[in-house]
Amino acid sequence: QSALTQPASVxxxxxxxxxxxxTGTSSDVGSYNLVSWxxxxxxxxxxxxxxxxxxxxxxxxNRFSGxxxxxxxxxxxxxxxxxxxxxxxxxxxxxxxTLVFGGGTKLTVL
Amino acid sequence: QVQLQESGPGLVKPSQTLxxxxxxxxxxxxxxxxxxxxxxxxxxxxxxxxxxxxxxxSTFYNPSLKSRVTISVDTSENQFSLKLTSVTxxxxxxxxxxxxxxxxxxxxxxxxxxxLVTVSS
Numbered sequence: 001q002s003a004l005t006q007p008a009s010v011x012x013x014x015x016x017x018x019x020x021x022x023t024g025t026s027s028d029v030g031s032y033n034l035v036s037w038x039x040x041x042x043x044x045x046x047x048x049x050x051x052x053x054x055x056x057x058x059x060x061x062n063r064f065s066g067x068x069x070x071x072x073x074x075x076x077x078x079x080x081x082x083x084x085x086x087x088x089x090x091x092x093x094x095x096x097x098t099l100v101f102g103g104g105t106k107l108t109v110l
Numbered sequence: 111q112v113q114l115q116e117s118g119p120g121l122v123k124p125s126q127t128l129x130x131x132x133x134x135x136x137x138x139x140x141x142x143x144x145x146x147x148x149x150x151x152x153x154x155x156x157x158x159x160x161x162x163x164x165x166x167x168s169t170f171y172n173p174s175l176k177s178r179v180t181i182s183v184d185t186s187e188n189q190f191s192l193k194l195t196s197v198t199x200x201x202x203x204x205x206x207x208x209x210x211x212x213x214x215x216x217x218x219x220x221x222x223x224x225x226l227v228t229v230s231s
Contacts, residue, residue, distance in 0.1 A: 001173055003156065034216045045221035051212055089157050093216045097170040104156040
């Protein structure tokens with residue numbers, strides 16, 4: 001069970017859109033529509049943004065959206081805002097009641 | 111609103127057992143519908159799922175940690191606990207407890223604030 005692969009960093013200017021990828025295998029991301037995304041600000045606990053690939057919990061801005069193609073899931077943030085600067089993690093079901101996280105992506109808002 | 115709070119020693123000696131407890135408020139573990147999880151984050155690194163438990167005591171663990179991990183639940187105290195044996199410096203991390211919800215319990219929707227555990231002599 002290896003960690004999912006995310007880019008170490010991405011950046012964008014306020015108002016722009018960015019996409020963070022999360023690449024797994026046919027044993028996790030590719031086999032299940034059970035990918036979730038989390039936002040973590042420094043020193044804080046993670047917060048769920050997206051679950052089951054593309055569903056948003058109540059109270060989460062619709063600027064955050066998710067998708068999946070094959071073994072790669074993606075998180076898109078539209079209309080970037082300064083407060084979006086944070087670390088982002090994907091997580092996927094990996095079968096046999098186990099879960100695996102991605103290595104995390106640091107988003108910088110320029 | 112469900113709240114989770116981790117507690118336990120912040121310093122553990124190498125080869126000893128790390129023990130943490132998560133106290134849940136604002137909801138009953140016994141109500142079912144959720145798994146109760148432990149997740150850790152090594153300093154400056156990503157998240158690692160350790161395992162989780164249902165109120166009945168059913169557990170699932172990360173295969174890479176399974177031989178050293180035990181998660182237990184105390185429904186009378188509305189708490190669940192983590193024990194990690196034979197710790198080394200590589201187990202130094204912030205440990206979070208979290209509630210897992212949704213289909214096959216894959217969504218971590220409520221988290222504790224996290225507690226730093228340092229393994230050092």
